[in-house]
Amino acid sequence: MGRKITLDQMVWPLEQQMRDRELSQAQLAIRVGRDRSRISRALSGREMPARELLIDIARVLDLDVEQTLQQWQEVDAARRQARLSRAGGGPPDGLWTYDAFLCALRNLLRERRISHRELAQRDLSGLLKRSTVGAVLRGERSARWKVVAAIVQVCQVSEVAARAWHAAWVEVGKPHQRELHERRREGLARRRRAEALRALAKARRTRGVEGAQIMIEFPEIPEEASSESIRKDIRSSLKTAMSQDRKAG
Known part of the structure; x- marks a missing residue:
């Protein structure tokens, strides 16, 4: 499920455009024709700005007014839904962990x-x-x-x-x-690998046991592991044991 745009994400492009143009909030307030305090609250990300104010700011900053309006509507709808949810026992906003x-x-x-x-x-x-x-x-x-x-x-x-x-x-x-x-799966795979290698080591210590006999006596060893990489590792160890047994013989 994709996350919907938040209030902070909605006002961030406005602040970024102000920085790019080296505009202060006071200068923006003059161009928009609103009080600086209203501009400050609108860009704070702490309260929902008025729709008309946000559109005026977007126009002054040459941003896409239609996209800004769409984002405002999305954030407004989400906040209304959140209020209804909280009133009915729903979770608070921002449960990201x-x-x-x-x-x-x-x-x-x-x-x-x-x-x-x-x-x-x-x-x-x-x-x-x-x-x-x-x-x-x-x-x-x-x-x-x-x-x-x-x-x-x-x-x-x-x-x-x-x-x-x-x-x-x-x-x-x-x-x-x-x-x-x-x-849990990785932990189980590690335990099975350790058990298999312990069984293999025990078989190698048994004198007179040929490599083929090791495979017959412990046929479950390669298949016990839950991942192909572990099975490959065990098969390699078995081949080494077979080679050493042949040399010892």
Whole structure:
């Protein structure tokens, strides 16, 4: 899901154009015909500038007025949607990290005055065990969407808020889940590789065992590893062992 333009991103081209033209806010205010304080607030990125003011600034700076207007409409719509979402129990704006997402979930439960025990009792899905909720909210377990959906359902958020929670989870929760899965897969591959190489070393220490017998006695070694690079490494080690066994014989 692509991120929509933010208020800061909308006003940044205006500031950049001012710097390129070496215009101060006071000079821009004179050309636009507005108070300097209004220009300052419009370019601060802290509050939504008036539509007409933004268009006037874009014209003075020779920027694409149509594009500026489109960006203003997009930011305005997003802010309206965010207000509706927050009013209905939705997440705050700017959840760009997984930790912030978990913090928002904890705040939702705090605002609704729902304990982990009550959450588990009210849940109809059977997913919200007390231990599960605690582990997820502490970041010890990955927050699957089914678990998050069950939490927001128990909190009785609005439909708009529920969609906002899902969008936030797709933005930060899903990538975090994939990252954890990849870490586990890599860890398992490393453990299997170590086990396979230990088994190979043990076989090599066994006197009188030919290379072919090693392959027969430990046929699972090359296939235990979960990646082709590890299997290739083990096969190479087996070939070396076979060569050394032949020389020793």
